[in-house]
Amino acid sequence: MKSTLGFAITGSFCTFSKILVEMKNLIDEGYKIVPIFSYTVAKTDTRFFIASDFRQKVVEITQNEPIDTLTSAEPLGPKGIIDVMVVAPCTGNTLSKISLAITDTPVTMAVKAHLRNNKPVVIGLSSNDAMGLNLKNLGTLMQAKNVYFVPFGQDDFLKKPNSLISDLRLIGPTVEKALQGQQLQPVIIPNK
Numbered sequence: 520m521k522s523t524l525g526f527a528i529t530g531s532f533c534t535f536s537k538i539l540v541e542m543k544n545l546i547d548e549g550y551k552i553v554p555i556f557s558y559t560v561a562k563t564d565t566r567f568f569i570a571s572d573f574r575q576k577v578v579e580i581t582q583n584e585p586i587d588t589l590t591s592a593e594p595l596g597p598k599g600i601i602d603v604m605v606v607a608p609c610t611g612n613t614l615s616k617i618s619l620a621i622t623d624t625p626v627t628m629a630v631k632a633h634l635r636n637n638k639p640v641v642i643g644l645s646s647n648d649a650m651g652l653n654l655k656n657l658g659t660l661m662q663a664k665n666v667y668f669v670p671f672g673q674d675d676f677l678k679k680p681n682s683l684i685s686d687l688r689l690i691g692p693t694v695e696k697a698l699q700g701q702q703l704q705p706v707i708i709p710n711k
């Protein structure tokens with residue numbers, strides 16, 4: 520078996536189908552996945568997924584119930600069971616909280632608990648404001664120790680000029696590099 524991944528999911532609901540595919544790919548590659556849900560993911564029904572249906576799909580893929588409370592996320596640090604933490608999709612809201620060390624959701628608590636062990640965090644960005652007010656938070660995390668980014672680019676520079684999204688198909692290669700202490704390059708990719 521390869522490494523154990525914490526796979527934290529935040530509310531960029533339009534990417535959830537892609538996330539499920541990548542989780543399955545990682546399981547097929549031999550990773551064990553511990554899913555972690557933000558409060559929004561755990562409770563919000565959208566046009567993309569009903570919250571309970573999405574939870575069921577994640578459980579079917581990972582064979583693990585998602586961590587979805589602060590109290591269940593906090594022990595991840597002391598227990599040291601996670602080798603690498605993936606946050607994908609990572610919304611601008613979550614990106615901001617991570618950069619400012621705010622730990623008010625299961626995802627941000629899990630990331631903080633993981634970083635204190637000096638282990639890698641991989642961020643799969645999905646934000647309509649990454650090149651707006653959130654740019655400073657992106658810059659802060661791009662230079663932070665043990666933080667790596669799934670390569671990203673503008674998804675619609677005409678209609679959403681501040682939007683950035685990671686190529687989620689690159690989660691696996693980014694994890695492999697992060698486990699070696701390296702950023703997968705190029706980190707900025709052309710428009711899709």
